[in-house]
């Protein structure tokens with residue numbers, strides 16, 4: 001299974017929309033007769049690649065796979081059927097498939113007389129596809145809220161002159177993180193005021209090949225000619241102010257699993273109040289403004305006991321000298337009720 005996980009994590013495999021999956025086929029004496037991993041949407045699933053390598057040697061073999069074999073015909077055919085047809089004797093899966101459209105492969109295999117096991121290194125396998133797993137379990141994308149702030153919690157100066165508070169190395173770092181998500185989400189106000197491009201750009205500031213979906217949410221009409229409407233990436237305007245509805249729509253209608261929330265203090269507050277922020281990434285610039293826009297809008301909290309508490313999971317200094325910013329990765333502390 002460790003080998004299957006390593007195969008799944010092969011460099012260059014896209015993180016979405018499909019999961020990363022690895023498969024190893026073992027003969028009765030433990031020798032490897034086939035190996036495979038999934039290379040991205042529309043290409044053969046890991047099991048099919050491993051079966052192709054094994055050929056006749058798949059008969060009587062044990063398939064070790066990081067995800068329960070699929071049971072559906074999606075972009076490709078069902079792997080459960082392919083394993084049965086190849087004469088595999090036993091299937092050991094790590095993670096059960098959380099995707100309701102594809103799950104049930106182990107039952108199909110068992111019904112065909114194949115021995116099955118699930119759960120071996122399941123947490124590690126799920127971690128390969130953290131956002132994908134979360135999205136299928138919750139019926140909505142995982143949400144990372146990213147914001148840049150001064151030491152005193154401001155995201156812009158009061159005269160609007162500060163286009164950025166974070167340093168250039170921090171902004172470059174943001175592009176790397178954007179590229180790990182499949183969706184960038186802002187509110188209509190951000191599009192009106194800041195006119196962001198919302199693309200993932202490399203060191204040379206040119207857009208990279210694969211771009212996340214750009215999503216603007218809010219009821220207001222948007223002026224034509226805004227940069228989000230250029231052809232550098234696809235853009236969707238969700239005409240709602242309801243974070244829950246927006247996320248469910250992105251999952252159900254756009255197959256989105258990981259939202260990078262970058263839009264303004266009001267939108268951030270709406271998501272935080274709805275309990276729909278799963279991870280927070282902040283760049284803290286060592287500067288003081290004393291006044292100016294707060295990084296997050298009112299949360300309706302009057303007392304310290306009601307503070308929205310977060311736990312730090314990573315601290316990194318990005319950039320050097322006067323360009324150094326602190327990047328914190330945090331997750332909300334689960335409230336006991």
Ligand code: AOF
Nearest residue numbers: 018021038045046070074075076099102
């Ligand atoms: C993969 N690769 O190796 C396995 C997957 O619609 P499709 O054909 O792209 O199938 C996607 C679903 O198939 C996916 O969400 C997951 O539930 C299941 N297994 N998917 O992309 C693989 N084994």
Ligand code: ZN
Nearest residue numbers: 045070078079
């Ligand atoms: Zn499959």
